[in-house]
Amino acid sequence: MNRRAFAHRMSIAAVGALTLSVLGGSGFAAALDDPYGDEEVAVSVDIAEVEGPGALSMTVDGTTAALAETPGTPTTRLFSGSLPTVTVTDTRAPEDIPEGAFWYVLGSITDFSGDAAQPDIISADSFGWAPVLTEGDPGSVSAGDEVEPGEGFVDPEILSVAYDSAEIAPEGSWSANAGLTLKTGADVAPGKYTAQLTLSLFE
Structure with missing residues (x-):
């Protein structure tokens, strides 16, 4: 062949x-x-305990938050939504945490920019949130204070340690989310607006 x-x-x-x-x-x-x-056939795996100093970290369950209009007044318009859940995890041993250290999560936001050259909506005058602790001991970690639109949204906390980090580290994980509100005048220009909300973990 x-x-x-x-x-x-x-x-x-x-x-x-x-x-x-x-x-x-x-x-x-x-x-x-x-x-x-x-x-x-039996399939098995041995997963060793993580060794090392551990780490303090933050995750956010999503990258977008959409606001939808809710009833306002004859002179104002209101738009609301929800922040994706924010989780702080601390896997460090207490002896690996500096004495007196404490952590907190801040939020900052840009102004809302329109997609058709509408005037910006100034977030410090128009944006607010209401943080809520959804997981973790409220005696050790607390949600930040509510910020009403118009009160000045300037780096407020969404999560913070009530005591030092070393005292609460064995608990491991805490989560929070927040209701988001945008308040504008009734004469706000129509169109799509976007802003960038940044969440930052500090210790």
Whole structure:
């Protein structure tokens, strides 16, 4: 058999195998039933405890928050939404934390810019939030204070340690989210606006 004939036969065999696996549904399923019995394989894994100094870290369950209009007044318009959950995790041993250290999470926001050259909405005068602790001992970590629109949204806390970090480190994890509110005048220019809210963990 020459190489061309051999290659041709192999290509036919390959296509045939493909056709059988796609079209031969009942035959393929029957082939999966082993008439001679079954054998099981136990799969295991040993996961070692993490060694080292651990770390203080923060995660946010999402990268966007959309605000939708809610009832306002004849002179104001209100838009509300929810911040994705913010979680702070501390895996450090108490002896690895500097004495007197404490951590906190701040929020800062840019002004709202329109997509069609509308005048910016000044966040410090129009934006607010209401943080809520959703996971963790409220005796050791607390949510930040509510900031009403117009009170001045200038780096407020969403989460903070009530005591020093070393005292609460064994608890491990705390979470919070916040209701978001934007308040504008009734004459605000229509259109889509966006702002960048930054959450920062400090110790």
